[in-house]
Amino acid sequence: MRGIEGEQVLMRIILSESRRHDREALFTRLLDVLREEGLAGATMFKGVAGFSHDGPLHTTMIEVAAQGLPIVLEVVDTQEHIDRVLPKVDALMSGGIVMTERARVIRYAQAPRPAAPSA
Amino acid sequence: MRGIEGEQVLMRIILSESRRHDREALFTRLLDVLREEGLAGATMFKGVAGFSHDGPLHTTMIEVAAQGLPIVLEVVDTQEHIDRVLPKVDALMSGGIVMTERARVIRYAQAPRPAAPSA
Amino acid sequence: MRGIEGEQVLMRIILSESRRHDREALFTRLLDVLREEGLAGATMFKGVAGFSHDGPLHTTMIEVAAQGLPIVLEVVDTQEHIDRVLPKVDALMSGGIVMTERARVIRYAQAPRPAAPSA
Numbered sequence: 001m002r003g004i005e006g007e008q009v010l011m012r013i014i015l016s017e018s019r020r021h022d023r024e025a026l027f028t029r030l031l032d033v034l035r036e037e038g039l040a041g042a043t044m045f046k047g048v049a050g051f052s053h054d055g056p057l058h059t060t061m062i063e064v065a066a067q068g069l070p071i072v073l074e075v076v077d078t079q080e081h082i083d084r085v086l087p088k089v090d091a092l093m094s095g096g097i098v099m100t101e102r103a104r105v106i107r108y109a110q111a112p113r114p115a116a117p118s119a
Numbered sequence: 120m121r122g123i124e125g126e127q128v129l130m131r132i133i134l135s136e137s138r139r140h141d142r143e144a145l146f147t148r149l150l151d152v153l154r155e156e157g158l159a160g161a162t163m164f165k166g167v168a169g170f171s172h173d174g175p176l177h178t179t180m181i182e183v184a185a186q187g188l189p190i191v192l193e194v195v196d197t198q199e200h201i202d203r204v205l206p207k208v209d210a211l212m213s214g215g216i217v218m219t220e221r222a223r224v225i226r227y228a229q230a231p232r233p234a235a236p237s238a
Numbered sequence: 239m240r241g242i243e244g245e246q247v248l249m250r251i252i253l254s255e256s257r258r259h260d261r262e263a264l265f266t267r268l269l270d271v272l273r274e275e276g277l278a279g280a281t282m283f284k285g286v287a288g289f290s291h292d293g294p295l296h297t298t299m300i301e302v303a304a305q306g307l308p309i310v311l312e313v314v315d316t317q318e319h320i321d322r323v324l325p326k327v328d329a330l331m332s333g334g335i336v337m338t339e340r341a342r343v344i345r346y347a348q349a350p351r352p353a354a355p356s357a
Contacts (some may be wrong), residue, residue, distance in 0.1 A: 002209055003217070007340065010218065014314070016279060035170055041216075044168040044178075045188040049282040051273055052348070059282075070281040076133070076216055078134060095348040097279075097314055099248065099341045103218040110171070110214040122331065129337065154289055160335075162252060162308040163297075190324040195252070195335055221338040229290070229333040 003108035009082045010103050011075045015096035016058075017046065018068040027071045029092060034075060037085045040107070045072045049051060052095070076105055122227035128195045128201045129222050132208060134215035135177075136165065137187040146190045148211060153194060156204045159226070164191045171214070195224055241346035246342050247320045250315045252328060253334035254296075255284065256306040265309045267330060272313060275323045278345070283310045290333070314343055 019026040027044065049059035050070035058068045075082070077105045082100060089098060137147040146163065153161045168178035169189035177187045194201070201219060210219060258265040265282065272280045287297035288308035296306045313320070320338060327336060 003212065008218075010220075013146065014279075031168060031170070035176065038172075041133075041171040042169055043166045043191065045164060045191075046167045047281045048284045049269060050280055051269070052279040053276075055348075057269065057273065058315060071301070072281065072283075076218060090241070093344075093346045096346050098241070098344040098346075099246075099314060101220060101248075101339060101341045103220045106212075106217040107207070107217055108212045108217075110174075122328070122336070127337075129339075150287060150289070150295065154295065157291075160252075160290040161288055162285045162310065164283060164310075165286045172279060177272060222339045225328070225331075225336040227331045227334050227336075229293075 003106040004105045005104070006078075006106040007102060008076055009079050010101045011077070011082050011086075012099050012101075013073040013075075013093075013096065014099070015071055015073075015093070016052075016068045017071045019095060021092055026092060027073065030073055030089065033088050033092070034073070034085065037081075037088065039075050039081055039085060040077045041075070043074045045074070046070075047072070076103070122225040124223070124225045124228070125197075126221055127195055127224040128198050129220045130201050130205075131218050131220075132192040132212075132215065133218070134190055134192075134212070135171075135187045136190045137219065138214060140211055145211060149192055149208065152207050152211070153192070156200070156207065158194050158200055158204060159196045160194070161164065162193045162194070165189075187198070192194070241344040243342070243344045244316075244340055245340055246314055246343040247317050248339045249315070249320050249324075250337050250339075251311040251313075251331075251334065252337070253309055253311075253331070254290075254306045255309045257333060259330055264330060265311065271326050271330070271349055272311070272323065275326065276318070277313050277323060278315045279313070281312045283312070285310070291292065314341070336339075 013030060015026060021029040051057045061063050067085035132149060134145060140148040166189035171178045178184050251268060253264060259267040285308035287293045295303060297303050
């Protein structure tokens with residue numbers, strides 16, 4: 001099947017998993033915001049090591065340093081949707097990065113695999 | 120050592136790990152296709168959480184929600200190679216995303232570290 | 239809070255976790271170099287499967303093939319900082335990829351969440 005194609009935006013939010021918002025992990029709050037805003041989807045990855053400018057190295061390879069590992073949240077959506085959610089993400093962030101890049105995106109329907117297309 | 124440098128394409132395929140093709144996981148089939156087509160390499164990552172537009176949140180943090188986690192397959196190759204493999208990827212996809220971006224790439228030979236270069 | 243925004247560079251280093259430099263893992267040496275050079279931060283991810291052009295498939299899904307999984311090191315910094323560290327990364331690499339892309343970056347201070355800004 002051929003999906004719907006267009007220029008969209010990849011937004012990546014990079015933060016520490018130990019960062020908190022009120023009583024919950026900030027990454028959980030961010031996932032909720034992205035979902036409430038109706039974004040097309042989000043994917044969250046956890047790094048195995050990382051450091052920030054003025055901080056120590058965090059790594060799963062040393063047990064005592066395995067706190068504060070990096071989390072990356074990725075969203076691919078239209079510029080309009082990203083622009084709408086960005087102020088809400090901004091309001092929650094401290095100590096991390098939000099980056100955006102343009103990308104050519106092909107988006108496929110959730111439907112089960114169709115019969116052979118007639119054209 | 121200085122590698123071979125040029126403008127290439129980063130292709131990222133985002134799909135659910137629970138998506139199937141015939142009797143195997145779709146990501147396994149996609150890895151096979153990328154390999155059969157002789158692409159320069161591929162890397163597969165597994166997310167720890169994710170959601171798509173009309174679906175539930177999947178996360179490793181809640182055991183009952185740990186099915187259907189996001190998978191990302193990344194390939195860096197020439198535009199020609201990406202263009203050649205894309206229709207075969209297209210034919211297999213449902214319910215995910217394929218995105219491409221241009222990037223400056225330095226590719227290093229597999230050789231063991233050489234002696235100091237003469238120039 | 240609104241962070242500091244600008245055009246920066248995403249550098250991604252892709253290599254095998256089994257690649258070594260002297261007596262240590264190459265990815266450990268690279269993390270050290272990025273840190274010594276004062277880069278703004280780095281994040282390391284480990285793939286669950288991967289192959290390179292002339293090599294076998296590595297995957298966590300088959301125990302005997304779980305050696306040599308792909309590692310991705312990501313850095314987001316200014317063009318100047320990336321240009322300064324690139325020759326040192328170059329000197330260490332064999333058998334992998336370094337790629338760079340431009341991205342719009344918003345960088346947030348490490349401070350705890352501030353009171354409402356006055357402007």
